[in-house]
Amino acid sequence: MSDSSAGAGEEAADRDDLPESLIRLLGDYERHLVSERDLAPHTVRAYLGDVRGLLEHCGRLGIGDVADLDLRTLRSWLARLQTTGRSRTTIARRATAARVFTAWLHRTGRVATDPGAALGSPKKHKTLPPVLRADEAEALIRSAAALADDGTAVGLRDVAMLELLYATGIRVGELVGLDxxxxxxxxxxxxxxxxxxxxxxxxYGAPAxxxxxxxLASGRPALRGDGSGAALFLGVRGRRIDQRAVRDLVHRRIADVPGAPDIGPHGLRHTAATHLLEGGADLRSVQELLGHASLATTQLYTHVTTDRLRRAYQQAHPRA
Known part of the structure; x- marks a missing residue:
C-alpha cells in the first residue's frame, strides 16, 4: 500500500474520532483553502487529510484545544510518521501542511504564536528524473502519428496531446483543464x-x-457531445478528458519506443525542460515556461543536463 493510500484510510478513521469543535475548525479551514487561497480540489483534500492526522495525534497526546498546539507536538507527529514507514517526501509534504495550518491558526487569532514557523522538513532525496533523448521524443510522436493515419478522432486527439505536452512542458492537470x-x-x-x-x-511550435x-477540425467534432462544453480535449464519451486517460496514453506510446524509459506525462515535462536547457535556453525562461514558483525547483534540470553531459564525456573522451 502506498503512503498516500495508507494515510487516506487512517485519516478517514481519524475524522470520525474528532470532537465537534475540531470538525467545525476543519470546516473553517477548508473554506479558507478554497475561497481565499483558491487551491485545486485535490490540494485541498491533501491538506485537510494531513491536518486531520495531526489533530488525531494531538488527541492521543491529550491535547484537545489547538491553542495548546506547540512545536514539540508537531515534531512528535512527524517522528511518528517516520516510525510507521512514511517516505521522506510524504513527511516533508505533511510538514508543509502543518506549517500552512498553524500559520492560519495564528493569523486568525486561534493560537498566540505560530508553532509551525520553526518546524523543519526532512531533506528530500534529489533523484534525477528519467527523460527521453531528442530522438526518443521524436520516435514517440512518430509512433502515435502512425496510428492516427486513419484519421480517427481518438488518434488525432492523442497526437495533439502528445505534441502539446512535449512542446510546452505543461502539467497533465493543466493540459486537461485547457479550453x-x-x-x-x-x-x-x-x-x-x-x-x-x-x-x-x-x-508551442509548428508541429504541435x-x-x-x-x-479541432476533424477529431473534436466527431467526439463532441452535450457534456463537452468548451473543453479542448475530449474523452470517448464526449466529456473533458481526465488525467488518467492521458497518463495511460503516454505509457502506451512510450512502450512503442525501443529502449526509452517508462515515463508518464510528468516525464514529458522533465524532457521538455531538459531539452530546452540543452538547446541553450536560460534558467529563468524555463522557470517561467514551467510555472515554477521557485528557481530552485527549475535548477533540478541543470543537474539532469550536467549528468547527461558527464556520461557523454566519459563515453567519448579518450582521457575521460
Whole structure:
C-alpha cells in the first residue's frame, strides 16, 4: 500500500474520532483553502487529510484545544510518521501542511504564536528524473502519428496531446483543464492555469500547432457531445478528458519506443525542460515556461543536463 493510500484510510478513521469543535475548525479551514487561497480540489483534500492526522495525534497526546498546539507536538507527529514507514517526501509534504495550518491558526487569532514557523522538513532525496533523448521524443510522436493515419478522432486527439505536452512542458492537470479559447493559434501560445490558479502563457511550435488544428477540425467534432462544453480535449464519451486517460496514453506510446524509459506525462515535462536547457535556453525562461514558483525547483534540470553531459564525456573522451 502506498503512503498516500495508507494515510487516506487512517485519516478517514481519524475524522470520525474528532470532537465537534475540531470538525467545525476543519470546516473553517477548508473554506479558507478554497475561497481565499483558491487551491485545486485535490490540494485541498491533501491538506485537510494531513491536518486531520495531526489533530488525531494531538488527541492521543491529550491535547484537545489547538491553542495548546506547540512545536514539540508537531515534531512528535512527524517522528511518528517516520516510525510507521512514511517516505521522506510524504513527511516533508505533511510538514508543509502543518506549517500552512498553524500559520492560519495564528493569523486568525486561534493560537498566540505560530508553532509551525520553526518546524523543519526532512531533506528530500534529489533523484534525477528519467527523460527521453531528442530522438526518443521524436520516435514517440512518430509512433502515435502512425496510428492516427486513419484519421480517427481518438488518434488525432492523442497526437495533439502528445505534441502539446512535449512542446510546452505543461502539467497533465493543466493540459486537461485547457479550453478551446486558451489556444491562440496566431501567436502560437497556450494560456495555462497552473497551481494556485496562476495564469501563464506558454509558446508551442509548428508541429504541435498543426496537430491541434487537425484535432479541432476533424477529431473534436466527431467526439463532441452535450457534456463537452468548451473543453479542448475530449474523452470517448464526449466529456473533458481526465488525467488518467492521458497518463495511460503516454505509457502506451512510450512502450512503442525501443529502449526509452517508462515515463508518464510528468516525464514529458522533465524532457521538455531538459531539452530546452540543452538547446541553450536560460534558467529563468524555463522557470517561467514551467510555472515554477521557485528557481530552485527549475535548477533540478541543470543537474539532469550536467549528468547527461558527464556520461557523454566519459563515453567519448579518450582521457575521460
Amino acid at each position: 478551446i479559447d486558451d489556444v491562440d493559434d496566431e501567436r502560437r501560445v497556450v494560456r495555462v492555469f497552473g497551481k494556485g490558479r496562476k495564469e501563464r502563457s506558454v509558446p 500547432g498543426r496537430a491541434v488544428d487537425r484535432w
